[in-house]
Amino acid sequence: MPTLTCVSPSPPFKTTSTSALSCGLRFVELTTSLPLGLAKREVAPVSPGSLGKKKKIDLFKHPNIEDVSLYDVLGGLEFTVTPEEVKKAYHQACLIYHPDKTGLTEDDPVFLSVKKAFDTLSNPEKKRTYDSSANFDDSIPPADLKERKFYAMFGECFVRNQRFAVIKEAKKTNRRKSNSGKNATPPVDPNYCPPFGDDNTPIEQVNQFYQYWINFESWRDFTLAASKKCDHDVEGAEGREEKRWMMNEISSTCKKMKKAEVKRISDLLERSMNLDPRLRREKERAAAEKEEKAGREEREKREKEETEKREKEEAEKSAAEEELERKTKAANMKAVKDKEKKMLRKQKNLFRKLAMKAFETGGDDNWGSLVEANDEVEFLIEKLDLMTLPALSAALGNSEETLDTNGIKIVRGAFKSTKSGAENAFLVEEREKIKRADEAKAKEEADKAARAPRPWSAAELNALHKAVKKNPVGGGGKWEIIANYINQTLALPLPRSKDECLKEWNAICKKNAEMAEEKFKGADEDEAGETAKEEKVDDPNAWSADEVADLQKALKKFNSKMEKNERWTQIARFVATKNKKMCVDKYKEIRASLKK
Template structure:
């Protein structure tokens, strides 16, 4: 039995092609009918717009208008974009227009603009970049004043609805109206104050980084583009923020809510005050008696305290006046008796002792001393004065010895029995020059220097050669540095030696005031030696003696500017025999100038050492 498995081939190809074409035309017609009237793009004006496009200036064209979606713009879906693009291709493809007899410009045909528009709108990222700078979007700012609430809601409601398209959070809250609740208004403004915009400005990049010929050039282009985008983004957020703040200030609901809040606050305050007042009224009868008793007790205690403080203050002031009076009496007795001195040297010493007694003696002791001196002759008073000075000196010495002994015991306890003198029996004494070099070396080689104490010891041995020629080891240098660091410099012999040198330097400056003003190098001194030898020091007429200088210094300490503002220099002149007030003032100015010059010289010397 034979079965036919297939029909023989027949000539049906033309019929199939005709059927496919008819189906395609039917779908195209149906698609075109579904489009809105504004989407019709085959009008004369639309054709004129397309022919006026320049493919080189594709960034300046309206891509939505190019593909025929000017009426939808950002609301157009991906399907709308595809359909519109296909219509454009069917109508404006160069091959079709050339087949229809139109002359085609192959280098600058507007069909390239249609392809570019579809390329941007079909890519979500590129489309968002273009939507961010939509040329038809109005970045206007509403007016800063409105005439009525209705105008506010109309004007600002339109602005918020227009700019809501940029929000990442959808849906966005609406401005509402006068009937909106407080929560709705607060949520609305909170949303806009924290507005999160997706708008970005990469479409406006002046340079395309892909056109860079090297990686460094592409990076530089990207950096410039990012800076420009950030600037535009900042301006956009500032614009939105300014409008939101402006709307907040003009919103009639905000003023109404503020007034309601103020009234509610006042009502709550009044209610609270009423409750408090009622509680006070209820407790007033109970508290009155307690308050009265407490008030009377407090007044009694305060009265006793005032009386006690007044009595103590009166006694203290009386003691102060008595002490001041006794000191004045003591000074008068000493001055009238020429300070119980026999010569100028003892006068200065007795003046210092007099001031020391005034500061140390108590009121009873000073009173007894004044009474004793008033009854005695000058010779007997001198004996009594000297005896009192010795007694006070012995008292001070005993106190100092006790203090030193206590300090020594404390140091022994803290040292654990092994903290004796760091200097061995065979070590030599350190002289002043050697100590100065040690201090200088410690400053030159601070902590952290490699083998610091060996370096300091080498520096010391190189710059100082003792009489015995013995070298200082690193261990000796370290022990002496620790000893200097832990010792009291105020009680050190080094301070006495430094003070002695300072006094010798001071006397030298008095004889030759310009000797230490400027620190010069040896070469400069050799070059200017002739001039200095010719000038020579000039002797001062009526120079001050050492005794006068000592009396003058003691008088300056005795009569301070704060204690004797009016007659200070008269009193000082009385303490220096043979010198007038004018000479004392001139001497003080001269000494002040010398001290200032000495300090300047020391600063210059330190600067030269550091250099």
């Protein structure tokens, strides 16, 4: 709770009598009902007659003149009285109570009270001191006040204490003007305090009210109250030392009373804020909103984490699949290359062996020397590929047993044309023959493989699932696209055909369906078997295992969405050996046994 400051500007207003108090409260009500945002508050004081004529007191008939308020001594003045009005009221009182009119001495208590009232109320400092203590109720509502009394008691207490509010000047700030020429935000009047309100007052107004009292400054002066408490008459002091001592005592007591006043206002504000149902509801609403926001943020965070986790798992799975495909493709390509290298090495050795055998055997256009034969053969082995070397080997007979020395001429002609960079007609023709033969062989092997199913590897099955997922049902040329995807992804040495892919996928679907049906059927048979074991064979109403099985099939076939009587009629017809009532009883018996 912020510290409240007591200062001493010009005093506000408050009467000491009951009637004058109502006038002061009326003034406070008028000032606090002004709209928010005034640059300067200017409220005219309430005139003595503005709230109705007050009944004057006959001071001679009053039993104790010291108990009469100074405002009432001068004829029932208002709390907001001005020095001119005090002077005028004093003159009117003198016409009644002056010794020249009454014939009494100047020590008459009534006339002394009139003079005291004039001296006090016409002097702003003395009036402020008098107003600080005269007939003021310092009590505040208790901390355990019932809610039904909250608004009445605390509202009245705040209005009562607002009489001591310091009138502040509005801060002058340079504000940029909007395009319309008006201030973007109006200046806030620091002296405006909104009404305390009731249970329906908007929370913005409630916060503004409490903000005013948090910044509340009091001008209340306790000099007079401190003098009475110390029982010191400064004017009657015998010397300067005694007078100084009395003033110090009064000042010390005054500071203590000011400190107690600050605490009293702080306690009033704290109790009100603790008991205010409007603040409690706003606090609960803010807490609920905060909790909801925290819950929403937690849900969003959890969903984000789950999404990130799912994306990470999918990325890892995709990376693993890609790595498996890469390794499978690399392995297949390596196997193909190794096979080609092996075949090429075999063809090189065969051609070298046949050429050397032909040189030894001799024939037309034979090599002049072994060195010449070896050089030409090695040159051809280095330059020719797997599609050409078999043609030269075929020209030499393809084996030592069927060696044809006439092929020497073809080999030497191939050497000359290859060395010169020209195409050899024989080699071109033989290459085409070999190519056609290889294609026919590959086709034959593919057809044979299609007829004789090959086992699918894990990588092929994974690629098949992935391809089916990417190509939905109804797409044109679906299975051809799937086959091409598997072959290109895995670089299979023996490609899969679209018929193989379709056949394997149908087999997978059929197997899954059979497993599901077997699982469901097994559960039904176990249930029917357990039920049949409990039946007695000799009982004419006993159910056999087949009858129980028929009943369960009928229950599945004719579901509970049918009309009840019609359903059980159809079930009895399906079972055939039992009537409708027996079927119902058996169903209830089975259901009861399952609940145990």
